[in-house]
Amino acid sequence: MALTTEQLLTLSKLEGLGKVTLTALQDYGFLKKVSIDTSRELLDFYVHCKTKKLFRLSKIYTLHEVQEAHEQAQIILERSQRLNIRCISKYESSYPVPLRSLTHQGKDDAPCLLFYxxxxxxxxxxxxxxxxxxxxxxxxxxxxxxxxxxxxxxxxxxxxxxxxxxxxxxxxxxxxxxxxxxxxxxxxxxxxxxxxxxxxxxxxxxxxxxxxxxxxxxxxxxxxxxxxxxxxxxxxxxxxxxxxxxxxxxxxxxxxxxxxxxxxxxxxxxxxxxxxxxxxxxxxxxxxxxxxxxxxxxxxxxxxxxxxxx
The missing domain is CATH 3.40.50.450 (Rossmann fold)
Structure with a gap:
């Protein structure tokens, strides 16, 4: 298991959480095969990764903020589906292999999510x-x-x-x-x-x-x-x-x-x-x-x- 597209999109909608932090969360989630079902569990996962110093972001989010971000993500995905726009994450098998290996200055630079x-x-x-x-x-x-x-x-x-x-x-x-x-x-x-x-x-x-x-x-x-x-x-x-x-x-x-x-x-x-x-x-x-x-x-x-x- 790993973070779902909906969970990744939720995290991306948190104020101040950028691509570098999202990549760190996505990679760790894939490595540890995390299984997350609720906004509370997603927040706990973020706090756990923050405690392990997997990224520099110091911001502490509330459960309400995560729930609001989740609502935004759901709206985006539902509207995207109506427009025939699909979404995949970096570790899905359909993700383009050459893009997954993209780096910049020695660090992973592949998009966490692709809409297509x-x-x-x-x-x-x-x-x-x-x-x-x-x-x-x-x-x-x-x-x-x-x-x-x-x-x-x-x-x-x-x-x-x-x-x-x-x-x-x-x-x-x-x-x-x-x-x-x-x-x-x-x-x-x-x-x-x-x-x-x-x-x-x-x-x-x-x-x-x-x-x-x-x-x-x-x-x-x-x-x-x-x-x-x-x-x-x-x-x-x-x-x-x-x-x-x-x-x-x-x-x-x-x-x-x-x-x-x-x-x-x-x-x-x-x-x-x-x-x-x-x-x-x-x-x-x-x-x-x-x-x-x-x-x-x-x-x-x-x-x-x-x-x-x-």
Whole structure:
């Protein structure tokens, strides 16, 4: 036994209890095979773990606070079910294996909970490659995103991206144009799609057998840091990451650094067009290759991606 999704969601709704503490509680609960039935038992488990100094959080919660958090969790799960949103925890067999092993600075960085729509078995049955990049690609960047995603999807790769404007959008479209599978990782609850104009694209992904997922429950406020966390999930779901186009300060670098830190290959498209070399939208690629965070990639080298993928 271990903490259930409902119990984990309850704990996450306690004020001040963050991801690090929730991970410690989840891991200890799994290790000890705890069986908890009531809010009182859940509070006692938290106090026990606190006494053992499994985390730094010093806050002491009341039974009333735990009961209120449990009510919130129940409402979220009931509403999610009505919206065809499912929830799984890190130690369930259906949880994506590559994501479970995700680390940051030597510590577990896998999401404790995943909320998803669609066919999650695609994440077990297919190797994923993250295809990411700027929200403002050049025309050549648009064509490249679609071509690479189409090429890989046609060969059975699950194209993982973030449903954002620009490179993400064209990566998803490229996969769908080949009747391939693609996964969209969102930075907010799945009751909405941001940007809204990509709602129909999310519907296409699901209709084609793909997945839309997030670590955030419905109703979670969208904040800027969520996008950084979203990017590390893209990397975590994938055997490697391809950067289509990026500026030096592009958000894509978070997916790159997470892949690099977890010893997963990174490629950056190496554009040769002289007119592009001074474009701000490729300076990130140039830096990644120069600093050896990424291998250079051209269309003729895509077979290398397949050969390096497990």
């Amino acid at each position: 729509k669609g066919d999650l078995t695609q994440l077990k049955d297919r190797t994923g490659i993250a295809v990411v990049g700027t929200q403002k690609p050049t025309q050549e960047g648009i064509k490249t995103a679609q071509y690479i995603a189409s090429y890989l999807a046609e060969r059975g790769i699950n194209i993982v991206s973030g449903l954002a404007d620009g490179c993400d959008t064209y990566a998803h479209i490229g996969a769908l144009n080949q009747k391939g599978i693609t996964t969209a990782v969102l930075a907010h609850g799945l009751e909405k799609v941001y940007p809204y104009k990509n709602s129909s694209l999310a519907d296409r992904i699901l209709a084609s057998g793909g997945v839309v997922l997030s670590e955030y429950p419905i109703g979670e406020k969208l904040v800027k840091s969520n996008f950084i966390q979203r990017d590390r999930i893209q990397a975590g779901l994938s055997a490697g990451t391809i950067v289509i186009q990026s500026s030096k300060n592009s958000g894509s670098r978070y997916a790159v650094f997470s892949s690099y830190e977890n010893n997963r290959p990174v490629w950056a498209v190496n554009f040769k067009n002289p007119e592009l070399l001074n474009s701000p939208e490729v300076q990130g690629n140039i830096s990644l290759i120069k600093d050896m965070y990424a291998k250079p990639l051209s269309s003729s080298q895509l077979s290398q991606v397949l050969s390096l993928v497990p």
